Amino acid sequence: MxxxxxxxxxxxxxxxxxxxxxxxxxxxxxxxxxxxxxxxxxxxxxxxxxxxxxxxxxxxxxxxxxxxxxxxxxxxxxxxxxxxxxxxxxxxxxxxxxxxxxxxxxxxxxxxxxxxxxxxxxxxxxxxxxxxxxxxxxxxxxxxxxxxxEIKTPLNALSGFAEVLTMPGIDEGTRNQCNEIIQLNSELLLKLINDVIDISCLDIANMKFNIKPCEAVSLCRNVVKTLSSIKQTDAEILFETDLSSLELDTDIERLQQLLINLLVNATKFTKEGTITLRLEMADTGKAQFSVTDTGCGIPLEKQARIFERFEKLDEKAQGTGLGLSICQLIIKRLGGDIWIDSQYTQGSRFVFIHPLKQEVRL
The missing domain is CATH 1.20.5 (Single alpha-helices involved in coiled-coils or other helix-helix interfaces)
Structure with a gap:
């Protein structure tokens, strides 16, 4: 063990x-x-x-x-x-x-x-x-x-020739001549004041136009006839159209004012030759107006600013420089457009189109 x-x-x-x-x-x-x-x-x-x-x-x-x-x-x-x-x-x-x-x-x-x-x-x-x-x-x-x-010129004329009328011993011919000058300068002064009123009124957005039917052919003839009788130029004022009649909705007074402004503006720079107002139908189905003259024309460098306020082609010419600006405001409010034809070189040509019917009452 x-x-x-x-x-x-x-x-x-x-x-x-x-x-x-x-x-x-x-x-x-x-x-x-x-x-x-x-x-x-x-x-x-x-x-x-x-x-x-x-x-x-x-x-x-x-x-x-x-x-x-x-x-x-x-x-x-x-x-x-x-x-x-x-x-x-x-x-x-x-x-x-x-x-x-x-x-x-x-x-x-x-x-x-x-x-x-x-x-x-x-x-x-x-x-x-x-x-x-x-x-x-x-x-x-x-x-x-x-x-x-512009105001000083007609006022001086009114004051001067009114004083001549008060002079004793003036003959009837001199008196009539003074009356004509006084009347002309009174109308010029009135136009200046109206231009200022128009440019201020047209700037108001809610301003209403009096739109109603208008026969454009007869309106153009009446405008040309009126201006031919009071023109201060040797140029002949003509009206051309291939239309027998053309009815459109517009403010008759404003359209007439637009045409008169363009024609009067043409008379200032056309001493001789012709000034032609033409009415036709545009390709867009709108009425097309044009004012063509054989005057001195407008240089290309000034055409872009010609519709601006107080813009004047000739600083020595009578006027406020508001006429074309007023024309542009009027036609814009009527639904159209205005321009200067830069291709025309024998003078100047202004063209604007106007709708036949107003879609919205102004």
Whole structure:
């Protein structure tokens, strides 16, 4: 029984012999084996017990070192894990902060862009208002300049020739001549005042025109007949049309005023030759009027501004420079359009179209 116990102990201790070999104790194990073979069981048992205790302590030391190494590795892994978690949180915070900054940048970009657009629009409106104010000041200056000159001329004539009429001893011929001059300048002064009234009234958006049917052919004939009797030029005023009659909806007084303005304007610059008013149907199905003269014509560089207020072809010529502007306002309100024919070079030709029916009452 004692021998079997020793054999079992030998088997158990042989499993850890490698640890003792690491420490150089292989001779002790050999001595124990020799004692066992020699039959000295007590000595062999004592040696094996000592070797077993030594092996156990060696295993404990090895295990403690391994446990310590494992703990160290675990501590290192835990530190790495904590650092990775910290880095992950930091990276997440960086991404969130970056997204917020990008969002703020985008918001600021579109806000600044919108403000720039509003600022540009405000500048445009300011420039437009400034331009209108400058035009208004310019028109006011031109108006005062023109009116002071245009009104002074007929008033001086009226005053001078009225004084002549009061002088004793003048003959009947001189008296009649003075009356004619006074009458002519009175009509001129009245026309100047009417032009100013017209240009102010036509600017009112809610002004109503008196629209009713009008026979245009007879109206044109009457206008030409009237002007032919009072013209102050050697040019002949003619009316041409291939139409026997043409009825259209219009303001008769305004259309007559438009025609008279164009014809009178032509007489100022046509000393001889012909001034022709023509009525026909345009390709658009509207009535087309044209006034053609053989006068001095209008230079191309001035044609673009000829319809502006106070614009005069000849600064020395009588008039306010409002006639063509009034014509444009009238025909626009009647639903038509007016322009100067730049292709005509034998003088000047003004053309305007007028609808046959008014879709909306003015």
């Amino acid at each position: 004692k021998q079997q116990l020793l054999l079992l102990l030998f088997c158990l201790l042989s499993s850890v012999s490698w640890a003792q070999e690491q420490d150089g104790d292989s001779l002790s194990w050999a001595d124990a084996a020799k004692e066992l073979q020699a039959g000295h069981y007590d000595e062999a048992c004592s040696l094996y017990i000592d070797l077993s205790n030594h092996a156990i302590s060696t295993f404990q030391e090895i295990n403690s070192r391994e446990v310590k190494d494992l703990r160290n590795e675990y501590s290192i892994d835990e530190v790495l894990l904590q650092r990775n978690l910290h880095q992950s949180r930091l990276l997440k915070l960086v991404w969130i902060a970056g997204a917020i900054l990008v969002g703020l940048f985008i918001i600021c970009f579109f806000y600044i862009r919108r403000q720039n657009k509003l600022l540009a629009r405000s500048r445009e409106e300011l420039d437009r208002a400034k331009s209108l104010a400058e035009d208004s000041i310019r028109n006011k200056s031109l108006f005062l300049s023109n009116m002071s000159h």
